[in-house]
Amino acid sequence: MLLFCPGCGNGLIVEEGQRCHRFACNTCPYVHNITRKVTNRKYPKLKEVDDVLGGAAAWENVDSTAALVFVRNAWNSSISLNVYFFLWSITLSFVGTLPQM
Numbered sequence: 001m002l003l004f005c006p007g008c009g010n011g012l013i014v015e016e017g018q019r020c021h022r023f024a025c026n027t028c029p030y031v032h033n034i035t036r037k038v039t040n041r042k043y044p045k046l047k048e049v050d051d052v053l054g055g056a057a058a059w060e061n062v063d064s065t066a067a068l069v070f071v072r073n074a075w076n077s078s079i080s081l082n083v084y085f086f087l088w089s090i091t092l093s094f095v096g097t098l099p100q101m
Contacts, residue, residue, distance in 0.1 A: 005030050 003012045005025040012023040014034070023032040 003023055004010065005012055005028060007028045007030050008025060010025055010027050012025055012030075012032075014021055015024050016022075017031075017033060019033070021034045023034065024030065
């Protein structure tokens with residue numbers, strides 16, 4: 001909560017006085033004793049939520065393409081790794097039998 005000085009218009013600060021707390025101005029001699037509880041609550045009005053990209057109706061006439069979906073599981077990947085290492089070992093054994101030039 002920010003109150004303003006009626007004399008100069010600057011923001012008031014809260015300081016401890018002799019008997020109670022008080023609002024005081026730093027630039028002029030204005031002082032106002034606080035004798036009761038000071039509260040001020042303001043609840044902001046929330047904005048309305050808008051649909052992003054026009055909602056579900058915006059996606060009705062959208063272009064689409066057919067995509068291939070590759071499903072891999074542990075069994076398929078182990079077979080492909082075994083085939084790879086088998087071909088690699090054949091290649092190494094074949095390269096080792098080539099005549100040296």
